[in-house]
Amino acid sequence: MSRLKKHMTREENSKVTRRSARFSSSVTPDNPEPNPSHQPTVADLTFGEESITLDALLSSFPGRRSQILDLIRLIGPLDSPALPVMVYGDASTGKTSVALQVFRHLNRPFVYSSCRTCCSPRILFESILNQLLLHSKCSSNGYASAKRCDKPSDFVNLLKEALSSVVETLNSTKPERKPMGKMVYLIVDHVDLIKEWDKGTMILQFLFSLYSVLKMPQLGIILISGLPPDVYYSNVGYTDPLPVYFPEYSEEELRQIFLKNQANKKLYSAFLDVVLRPFCRVTRRVEELSTSLTSLFRKYCEPLDDLTISPNEDLKRRLYSNLKPHITSCLNEIFRISSRPLDGDSRGERRQKASYSSEKGEELEMLDFHMSTSAKYLLIAAFLASRNPATLDASMFDSTGGMDNRKRKRKASEKSMEKKEMAEQEAVMKGPGSFPLERLLAIFQCIASVGDSSFGEEEDEEGEDEATGYDKESKNMMSDILLQVSSLCDANFIIKSGSCPLEGSIRYRSMVSEDLSLKVARSLSFPLSKYLYRR
C-alpha cells in the first residue's frame, strides 16, 4: 500500500517537473496538476482564472449591478491611486464574491486576507506579507512565514519593502493579458471580527489609517465588513474609507440567484413559487436558504421519475400538496438549527420524520439519556433552588417532608392577578436564580429522603415499580455528591455564575428547562410540581 503510494507520488512528481519546466515562464492558473514544486510569480497575485467581461460579471450577480459599478468606479482606472473603500452589508449578501470577481474582471493584482482565517494580528500581517513576497509555506521551509511580524510598526516597514519590490517586478514584467497595472490592492475580509481580538481597537485604527501612514499610492485598500462603517470611526484623523453598501437581496433577486445554476429551470421555478415566499420572511441569507432549499427540493422531486419534465398546473399542485407538510418543519429548522440527523439519503429523511413525530409524543414521556439516581435528585434540587425563593425553603422542606404544603401553596397563589403577572414577567427577565452550594446540598438531602419515602407509598398502589428495595440502601450511599455536582456542571446543566458580591462564595445556577426537570422527576416518580413555588 505504502509502496504504491510512493510510486504514485513519484510518478506525479516527474509529471509535474516536466510540466513546470514548460510553464515556468508564465504560470497559467489553470494548471490542472497539483504541483508541489510550484513557484508562485507576480501573475499569481491576480485572480487565477480567465478574466470575465463586465456583462458576464453583472449577470452573474443579480441585484448587485449598482454595487459592482460603484466598486469599479471607486477602484478607478488602471494605475490611478484610489482611496480606501469599505464594502459592508449583512452576512451572505455577496460582498466577498463581488469584490473578488471584480478583480477577476479587472485582472489586477491583489492580496486577500480574511480575519476569520487569520485569527491574530501576527497571522494577518504575515499572511499579507507572504502573499506579497510570493512565499508559500511547505514542509521544506518548516511551514514558516517569509517574515516574522508581530507589531504594526514592523508591518509598515516590511510592507513598504515588499510593496516596492512587487511594484518593481510589475514594472519590469510584460503582462501577457493586458490590464495588470502597477498597483497592488489589499482586500481585508471580515474586518468586524477584529473587534473581538484583544487590542482589537488598536489594530482596527491601524488598519484604517494604514493608507495615510504608508503614503504609497501603489496600494489600494478594500475592507470588507459585516458592520456599517459608523461602528469603527473614532475621530482619529485618518481619511474615512469610502462606503459601498450591500443591502439584503429582495425576493425577486433571490429567485434569480437560485434559478441561475439549475438544470431544469421550469421545475425549479415552480418549486420556488411555492417555497420562496414563506422562507423569505424568515431569512434572506443565500447560504441559509440554499441549504434548506436543497434538501426541500430533493423532497419536492421525490415523486418524479423524470427530472427534466416541465410541470403543468396539475402536476405543480400535486407536488405542492406532497411538499406542504415539510415546509413548516424546514422553516423552523432555519430558525434554530439545520443539524438534524440526516443521512443524506432517503433513509435518513425517514429517520428524521420519525424523530419529529417522536419529539411531539414519546420524548416528552421519557428521558433519553442515562443518569444515576443521585444525579437526577441533584438536578431536581438545582432546578428547585433556582426556581424557588430561598425564603420559602424552610416551609417547603420542613420535617413533614412538604406533604402539607399544598395548602400553603394555595395561600400563596391567592395573590392578586396583576401582582402575579408582574412577578412572572420579572422572573422571565431575571432567568433562573443563583444559589450557593450549601443550599443545593440541603435541598438535595431533603428531597432525596422524601423521594425515598414517597416511593414506598406509591409502591403500594402500583405494586409494579422496580428498585424499591435497593433505594433504602441508597440513603447511606450519598457520598460523592460533589463529584456529581461537578459532572452536572460539565454537562452544562448547572453553571457557575460568578461569586456573590456580599459573601464571596461561588454561586450556581441551574440551566435545565422545566420540561427536562419534569421528565427527570417523572423517571424518579418524584412529585416535583408539589415543591414548585408558583406565583
Added chain:
Amino acid sequence: MAPSTTVADPQPSSTTDSFDSNAAAENDIRIPKLFSLCAAFDTCLVFFVAAIFVLHKASPGSKSTATVKSKRRIESPSPKIAKKSEIESAEEEDGQFFSTLRLRVFETVWSKIDKTIQDVLRDSNSKVFSGIRDWICESFESIRSSGALSLSEAVRSYPVLSQPSSKQLFTALVLTSKNLEMVDDLLTFEDLGLHLKSQGCHVAKLSSMDFSAKNGVGGCLRGLLRQFVMPTVDVADVTILASWYRESGNHKNPVVIIVDDTERCSGSVLSEFILLLSEWAVKVPIFLIMGVSTAHDAPRKILSANALQRLCATKFTLSSPAERMDAVLEAVFLKPCSGFTVSHKVALFMRSYFLCQDGTLTSFVKTLKIACLQHFSLEPLSIMLEHFCQDNQLPGEGTGLLTEATMKHAFDLPSVTRNKITRSTCEMLPQFLLDLQRMPNPWSIVVLCIYEAGKFDKLRLLDVFCETLDPEARYLKYFSPSSILNSQSNVSGRNSVIRRILRKLRKHASRSNSKLEKELKAMTDKISAVIEFMLREYMKPVETVPFNEILCFKNVDKLQSALLGDPRGRIQSDLLESHSILNCLCCSQRGTTLLPSMHDTSILYALAQEHADVINLHDWYQSFKTILIPRNSKAKSKSKTTSKSKKRKERCEEPEPPAEASIQAVMELQIAGLIRMPSKRRPDFVQRVAFKQEDQFIRQDQ
C-alpha cells in the same frame, strides 16, 4: 482501591519460583495419587498455612483497621500490629509466600476478566465504528467526485467561489452511550481514532481543554496543526493545514477531527472554529466527529446559529450504559470466564451503586476489581480459582494445595457445615469441587433463558442476575398456577422481575386455551414444562452449593467501605476522635473533657461543635486557650487577639504558644474545608461549612 497490606507487600521471588515449579509438577498427577503426594508436601507447607490462618482467622479486626488506615492516610504504628509482627515475624514471612501466590492467581483471574470486558466493549462499538468509517468514505468520495482543485487554488488565501452549500462541514454526532458521565467514553474515542487511522484517515483528537475561552480559536488550531503537521508549529494558521494537505499524497485521504466532549467545550470558541474550518472546507475536506453525551440537540444549545447552519450532521448512537452493562455481565458471570462470582448481597450492592450512585461502567468494573481483589485477600482457598480459570483442567488437581490447615478451614466454611459435610466425607471432596465447577453452567443457561423471555418487557439482565442469585428465592412457587391467583399474598417476592416473567409465561399458556390453535397450546405447555424442569433442577444459586466460598465473594461491608470512603464524614469523625487513631496513652482516659495533650486541630474542632453556623473567633480562641493553659498560669498572657489577621501581625512580635497553635489549627480546618474564612463584613467570625444534618448522619453511623 484499598489493597490490603498482606497482598500488596513485595515478596522474595525465589520462594515463589520454587513453589511454582512444584505446582506445575503436580498438575500432571491424577486425583488418586494426589493425597499421598500431598502428605509429603504438607509437612513443609503446614507452617505457611498456619501463618495465613492466624492472619485471616484469628485477627480479622487488625486487618480491617489496617485497610482503613491506608485509606485515611494517617500513618501511625499500631501497637497491636507491631506486637504481632514481633512474635510471628517468621510465620508472617511464610504467610506472605501464600499471599504472593494469591496475588498471582488474582492477577491471572483479573486479567482474564479484564480482557473479557475489553472484548465485549470493543464488540459493542465496532458496528458504530464501521458505520462512521463508511460515512466518511462515502462523503469523501462525493467531495472528490465534485472536482479536484489545483494546487494554486487550494493554498491561496481567498475562498473558492462556488455553490454556497460547499461551505458545509460534514459532521458526525456520536451520542456517547447517552450517559451524563463521560468516563466510559474516553477510551471509545481513542479507539475510534485508531480505527480511522488504520483506515488511512488523518485523525486529530481535540478535547474541551483545547476549546477553552482563554486560548480562543488559535489554541485549538495550534493543537490541530501540532497533531497533523508537526509538533513544533506555534502559529495557528490554517494555511499551514492547507499547504500540508496538498503535500505528498496527503490529499488522497480525508481529514478527521474528533472532539470527544462537545458539551464541555466553550461554545463561542467551538463556533468560531467551525466557521473557520467551513471557510476552508472546499480546500481541505474536514470531517468533524463530535461526541455528545446528553441529547442530540446539545450542539444546538452551545453553538451559534451561524456555526450550526454550516454543519451537515449525521447521528450515530453508541450502545447505552445499560446495554453495555448487560453485555459485560453476560460475558463475565454467565459465560464461562474466570469462575469468580459474587453473592446475592454483593450483586445487589453493585447494582444499586450502578443505578443510584455513579452510573458508569468504569466504576462498575472498578467495583468488580475491588471485589475480586478482596476475595483473594480474604479467602485462603481462593487460590483454587486458578484451576477454575483454566478450562482444560479438572478442579480436583487444585486440591493439591489443600494442606491440613486449609482442609480444616475448608470444612469450617459455612456452606460446608450447613450441608453437614464433615471431614469423614473427605474423599468426596474432588466430587464436590467438580460439582462446583460444573454448577454455574446450567444455572447461567437458565438465567439467560429467563432474560430471553423477559426481553419483551425490556427487562435488564442486571435485574435478572441479581434476583437469580438470591439463595432464598422460591421460583417454583411463582410458577405454580396457584400463585397467579393469589399473587398479592406472596409478600416476599412482590417486586420480583422473575415472578413477573414467569407469570406472563403462564398466562400466555392459559390464554391460549381459549384460542383455536391447538398447536400453540401444546407448545406453550411444553415450554412451561421445560421451564418448570429447569427451575427445579438447575436453578441453584451459587451460594447454596458447598464450598462456594472458593468462587464467591460475599463480604458486602468490606466492598462498601472500600468504595464509599466518605472522606468528609471521615475527616470530621476522626477529628472528634483523634485519640483513637493516635493511640496515645495521655488521651486514652479522657471522657468528654478536652485535654491539653490532644491534637490542637481536634481541640479546636471539638470546640467549634458548640457554636452555631458562625463562630466568634475571639470566644473560640479564648476557650482554646483555657484548655491549653490552665487558669493559674493565665496571668502571663496579656493581649487579646481577635481576628486572624491581627494574630498574624502579632506572631512577628512575640509568638504566644497557643496563638501560634491556633493559627495552625484554624488553617488546617480551613484546608480540610470545615470552616470558611472571615468575610470582609464580619471579620471576627468564621463560618462553619459542615452541615448539622451531615453531622448527625455521621454520628448515627457510628
